[in-house]
Amino acid sequence: MSRLRSPLLSAISILSARTGIVALLPGHHWAPGRPRSHNDGHRDEDTLRRVHPRMHTGRMRLFAAVLPPDDVTRHLAAEVEALRRLPDADALRWTGRPGWHFTLAFYGEVADTLVPDLSARLERAAHRTPAFPLALRGGGQFGHGRVLWTGADGDTATLRLLADRAEAAGRKAGLPMGEHRHYKAHLTVARSRRAVDPRPYVDELRDFAGQRWTVRELVLVRSHLPRSGTPGEEPRYEAVARWPLDGAR
Numbered sequence: 001m002s003r004l005r006s007p008l009l010s011a012i013s014i015l016s017a018r019t020g021i022v023a024l025l026p027g028h029h030w031a032p033g034r035p036r037s038h039n040d041g042h043r044d045e046d047t048l049r050r051v052h053p054r055m056h057t058g059r060m061r062l063f064a065a066v067l068p069p070d071d072v073t074r075h076l077a078a079e080v081e082a083l084r085r086l087p088d089a090d091a092l093r094w095t096g097r098p099g100w101h102f103t104l105a106f107y108g109e110v111a112d113t114l115v116p117d118l119s120a121r122l123e124r125a126a127h128r129t130p131a132f133p134l135a136l137r138g139g140g141q142f143g144h145g146r147v148l149w150t151g152a153d154g155d156t157a158t159l160r161l162l163a164d165r166a167e168a169a170g171r172k173a174g175l176p177m178g179e180h181r182h183y184k185a186h187l188t189v190a191r192s193r194r195a196v197d198p199r200p201y202v203d204e205l206r207d208f209a210g211q212r213w214t215v216r217e218l219v220l221v222r223s224h225l226p227r228s229g230t231p232g233e234e235p236r237y238e239a240v241a242r243w244p245l246d247g248a249r
């Protein structure tokens with residue numbers, strides 16, 4: 001077990017022992033994707049670790065998410081294949097299937113000491129929220145083609161409620177969450193550092209409709225930023241805890 005992960009694992013293990021609810025997934029690496037170019041003013045802990053590989057900085061980059069199941073991401077992968085056949089698709093950096101997620105709240109670099117409180121609050125948020133139906137649907141873009149995404153259909157009101165609760169959990173745990181913004185459910189499929197014409201991609205995504213599934217879990221995800229320095233390399237995502245949604249309807 002790496003020294004870097006042990007404080008989180010022990011923090012969550014304590015929580016797990018107390019509540020019996022937290023499911024640990026050590027070593028379960030489920031995703032690439034790409035971070036935004038900024039990191040909300042936090043130190044870039046992965047960069048520090050690259051410079052000092054033995055250094056344990058006592059922080060980790062975390063976010064709360066909903067993860068679509070395999071059959072849903074398989075269908076999206078086929079759609080993304082079609083998008084990648086469009087002219088100039090190589091100008092975009094495409095996110096990878098194992099990492100596809102709906103971000104609920106992004107926490108940035110979180111001190112190990114705050115993780116148990118954050119986890120307890122997320123567990124309560126999950127406990128108060130009912131399982132709900134969701135599907136991937138259509139698409140859109142932010143920032144003149146810098147972010148291309150597919151959207152959500154189904155019980156998006158409960159998705160938003162869960163996102164608001166995940167954000168509140170971070171705020172109450174003492175994390176600097178920035179100003180509250182209206183939640184826009186999106187699953188990022190590609191990014192670009194420069195503006196690109198997004199219309200062909202958004203047109204192609206317009207009729208995309210994935211199959212429904214029931215969202216039953218809130219997942220806390222750790223993002224490991226790339227260490228190689230290779231441009232365009234994706235972060236590695238790791239699901240560190242999952243809590244069942246078991247609120248009453």
Ligand code: 2AM
Nearest residue numbers: 034035036038039040063103106188223
């Ligand atoms: P996204 O949801 O638009 O793709 C991990 O980095 C996830 O957290 C990504 O899915 C990312 O964006 C989301 N995220 C939200 N705010 C972020 C920020 N300030 N920096 C990095 N990622 C952020």
